[in-house]
Every structure is written in structure tokens, then in C-alpha cells.
Amino acid sequence: MSPSDRRAPTNAEDLLALLRERDLPHVKVGAFDVDGIFRGKYMSRKKFEGSLEKGFGFCNVVLGWDNNDQLYDNVSVAGWHNGYEDAGLRLLPETTRLIPFEDDLPLVLGEFTGVYESVCPRGVLRRVLDRAASMGYDVAAAAEFEFFVFDETPHSIREKGYRNLRTITPGFFGYSMLRAGVHAEFYEDLLATCRAMDMELEGLHTETGPGVLEAALTVTDALTAADNAALFKTFTKILAQRQGWMATFMAKWSPDWPGQSGHLHLSLTDKETGASAFHDADKPYRMSDAMRWFVGGQQALMPELLSMVASTVNSYTRLIPGFWAPTDAAWGVENRTTALRVIPGSPKSQRVEYRISAADINPHIALAAAIGSGLWGIENRIEPGDPIEGNAYEKSLPATRALPRTLMEAADRLKASEPARMLFGDGFVDHFAATRQWEEREFRRAITDWEMARYFEII
Structure with a gap:
């Protein structure tokens, strides 16, 4: 594998410019759960462009299950009691990486927001x-x-x-x-x-x-x-x-x-x-x-x-x-x-x-x-x-x-x-x-x- 000379953008403006310049249809986005497992998905460019400013909803089950996708029965932040609603996730353009074996597809990390920020692993470290x-x-x-x-x-x-x-x-x-x-x-x-x-x-x-x-x-x-x-x-x-x-x-x-x-x-x-x-x-x-x-x-x-x-x-x-x-x-x-x-x-x-x-x-x-x-x-x-x-x-x-x-x-x-x-x-x-x-x-x-x-x- 020979990675390209492309460098990952470090701000929203440059990231959006890269997506449009290369006419990329998708971006990868994700966040780390309580066990450090990377949970994410491919997101269409159109949805990503809107989400970059406003964030998007990520099913809160990723904060309410274990590393084997089994539902906790002893936590309050996510569960049947709130219908496994969406948790807010803000995207962080400064974390962008380019995946070399996916033709330098951008990968962008996120942090959970709102009531879910208190249990977000990245958020906990950021507050420290x-x-x-x-x-x-x-x-x-x-x-x-x-x-x-x-x-x-x-x-x-x-x-x-x-x-x-x-x-x-x-x-x-x-x-x-x-x-x-x-x-x-x-x-x-x-x-x-x-x-x-x-x-x-x-x-x-x-x-x-x-x-x-x-x-x-x-x-x-x-x-x-x-x-x-x-x-x-x-x-x-x-x-x-x-x-x-x-x-x-x-x-x-x-x-x-x-x-x-x-x-x-x-x-x-x-x-x-x-x-x-x-x-x-x-x-x-x-x-x-x-x-x-x-x-x-x-x-x-x-x-x-x-x-x-x-x-x-x-x-x-x-x-x-x-x-x-x-x-x-x-x-x-x-x-x-x-x-x-x-x-x-x-x-x-x-x-x-x-x-x-x-x-x-x-x-x-x-x-x-x-x-x-x-x-x-x-x-x-x-x-x-x-x-x-x-x-x-x-x-x-x-x-x-x-x-x-x-x-x-x-x-x-x-x-x-x-x-x-x-x-x-x-x-x-x-x-x-x-x-x-x-x-x-x-x-x-x-x-x-x-x-x-x-x-x-x-x-």
C-alpha cells in the first residue's frame, strides 16, 4: 500500500472543500463507546454537510449495551425507559483522518452531547x-x-x-x-x-x-x-x-x-x-x-x-x-x-x-x-x-x-x-x-x- 500525499483537513471549511473537490459521495463518522469500541457508519455527503454544523442523532443504545451488544439492565442514561432515543453527536472536523486503503476516504470523530455528554468517554477526558x-x-x-x-x-x-x-x-x-x-x-x-x-x-x-x-x-x-x-x-x-x-x-x-x-x-x-x-x-x-x-x-x-x-x-x-x-x-x-x-x-x-x-x-x-x-x-x-x-x-x-x-x-x-x-x-x-x-x-x-x-x- 502506498498512501497518497494528501493531508487531512483540520477545520470545517477545508473539509467541506475537500469533499466537493473530490466529489465524494460519503464520509465515515464515529465515536468511541464506554469500552473504547469504535461505533460509526458511512454517511452521505449531503447529510454530513448539514450535520457538521448542527450535529446528528446517534441511537443511544451504543451507550446502553456492552461489548457484546447486550443491553445493560442497571443504567439510567439509555434503556427501554427512554425508548433508546437518539443521542446528540457533534462532529469534530479537527479530528479528520484519511483512510489510505479506502482511497483516502475522510473519517471524522464525534462526541456525544446534551445529557449524554456526561458519559461520553472523549468528553470525560476533555473535561479533565x-x-x-x-x-x-x-x-x-x-x-x-x-x-x-x-x-x-x-x-x-x-x-x-x-x-x-x-x-x-x-x-x-x-x-x-x-x-x-x-x-x-x-x-x-x-x-x-x-x-x-x-x-x-x-x-x-x-x-x-x-x-x-x-x-x-x-x-x-x-x-x-x-x-x-x-x-x-x-x-x-x-x-x-x-x-x-x-x-x-x-x-x-x-x-x-x-x-x-x-x-x-x-x-x-x-x-x-x-x-x-x-x-x-x-x-x-x-x-x-x-x-x-x-x-x-x-x-x-x-x-x-x-x-x-x-x-x-x-x-x-x-x-x-x-x-x-x-x-x-x-x-x-x-x-x-x-x-x-x-x-x-x-x-x-x-x-x-x-x-x-x-x-x-x-x-x-x-x-x-x-x-x-x-x-x-x-x-x-x-x-x-x-x-x-x-x-x-x-x-x-x-x-x-x-x-x-x-x-x-x-x-x-x-x-x-x-x-x-x-x-x-x-x-x-x-x-x-x-x-x-x-x-x-x-x-x-x-x-x-x-x-x-x-x-x-x-x-
Whole structure:
């Protein structure tokens, strides 16, 4: 695939001019739901031109069902009680991307409006960033994802009952130039698509494990970084399936291999001066007071906000000792066994890595939690505990640093959190907590292979 030299328009006037110049009959539009799934459709140019100014109606069921399109029975924002009416969606021309394998068809993101704005994932992050701006900060962010790629199709995985799946490569082979060369066409397809869609990758390589890759997206402003991360997950899966493969961003798909991370890198700059708000050459680890309090807030609120980051039942299978995933709200300096890794450096590179998050995150909601808790820390001058040196799994930490061990426990903690309600609003907290409680209830209805093998004959 050779993407064209066309650049995506960044405002309504240029976008409309592009549609008319190319006489495009349709545009793609969409928004991200509570699970980070991209929901959208093709829209005729005539309807799009009217909707660009006034918005349009999008069935509110996309905010009232789970990732399997099953209707929640415990939320108020969407349901039979309001007839699954239309939710308003405003289109955001500044988010326009051109899809290279659809002849540079424009793709435009949207946000839910009106009563639905309170539960819109992108809207929640935008409000957190407005808070940062009111405090005098700009926020930069970047996500990096691990994902497994399989020589399977959506039909074959179901026919196999999700067992005995074939990865595109066997065994361990991290940072393999051999395997990257063998599958160069897929790598180049992914790199070129990301470049053409303005979500360029800083790095792409094999990780240790069968068929697992890691991609690091380029740092940008936090709202764009969330859009990029969510689109990257969607289009990686699209490209894999177009090749007859499948990519998964589950937190952990096999008990035999490490889970898949979705780490977030964050930094603040002073809005007036453009200088790093995290860097102070005269302080330990070059951490400014603002950075120290930011990390303190993240550490303090992590147990209460965990369901916003570890948002699936599967997320909690990754949070066990010895698998490169944290188990407590600990922080350290250049320590990859802790939930928060402070990375000292120059004013440009000083940042914190939010390592609790897995590849299954909704990027908008996870970034809202990671940034919002840090801002809360600055506002309240929250001092973090002592940094962990060495293996965090072997350290004894206060009970207040322990993380919830199940999605239900995490959802209950979120629902009871006053800081969460202050940061994200009652509407979001009540809705999101309810959706996570539903998710665990759905899991509790299932009879797993493990239960059958353990109990069927013996018990």
C-alpha cells in the first residue's frame, strides 16, 4: 500500500472543500463507546454537510449495551425507559483522518452531547484536560501497546472454541529482526497506515512471546493521544483481518504467556512559558514539586480509580506477581516492577509512565483517570510514599496501597469515591461503575473450562 500525499483537513471549511473537490459521495463518522469500541457508519455527503454544523442523532443504545451488544439492565442514561432515543453527536472536523486503503476516504470523530455528554468517554477526558488548563498546564501523552497476532480469522477462532489458536510466529523471540523481516509487508502496512492517518508510530518491534508485537505511538497532546491510541487499536485489527490474521488487545489471552501492556507516558508543561512543569534539576530525581504531587495523587487514587483503567474481568488475570505487571500502587524511579515509573531526564523527556494499564484500556477513560488523579494530587499537594527500589513484588506496602483484585471490587471502589465524583462527575461515575458491575455479573453466569475440568468428576 502506498498512501497518497494528501493531508487531512483540520477545520470545517477545508473539509467541506475537500469533499466537493473530490466529489465524494460519503464520509465515515464515529465515536468511541464506554469500552473504547469504535461505533460509526458511512454517511452521505449531503447529510454530513448539514450535520457538521448542527450535529446528528446517534441511537443511544451504543451507550446502553456492552461489548457484546447486550443491553445493560442497571443504567439510567439509555434503556427501554427512554425508548433508546437518539443521542446528540457533534462532529469534530479537527479530528479528520484519511483512510489510505479506502482511497483516502475522510473519517471524522464525534462526541456525544446534551445529557449524554456526561458519559461520553472523549468528553470525560476533555473535561479533565480543561481542568489542567485552568491550573495552567498543558498535558502531553503517548501510549504503547503490546498485542498478539494470530493466523486465524473471526470464523476459525469460533470454530475452534478459542482453543489451540495459531500465532503468526512460535516461541520467544523479542526484538527479532528475523521475524520483522519475514513479515515486513505487514509491518510496513501498519507503519504506513499510521503515518497516513496522523497517528505515527515511534517504534514497532516483536516482544517476547509467540506472535506478540509492541508499538509505541508518538507523543502529542493528551486528547489527540487518546484518539490516536483508540484508532490504532481499531485499525491494527482491521489491517490484520484484511491479511487473514487477527490481532488481540486482551489484557491476557493465555496463562502461559505474560499479559499485554498498554502503558501511558505523561508530562505537564507550563501553558505560559512552555517549560516542563515536571523537571527541576535541583530536586531528587529531577522531580519538581508539581511532578512529585502528581505522582502522589496517582498513587493515592489508583485503588479507587482502577476500574477506569483495568476495566474488564480479564484485566485482573494480568495483575499478578512476576508477569511484568504491578500488583500495588507503588512507584519507583526507572523501576519496571512498579505501577508508576518515574523517568528522569531532560526537561523535554522527564515524565511518568503509568504502568498499571493493559492493552485492553479505553484510552480516553484510562487517560482521564491517570491525568485526573495527578491533577488532584497537585491541587491537594499529596506526597507519595517512598520510591520502591528493587523488586516491588517482594516489598511490604501499606494496606492503603493494595489494589482491588476483581472488577466488581474495583467498580464498588469507584462508585464510593468522592475524588472520582469531583473529577469526572456523578453521571459518569454512576454509569461507568454500573457497566463494570454488569460486566462481572455476565462473567459470573459463565461456566469456564477450568471449572468443568476441576469439578465435573471429582467434586
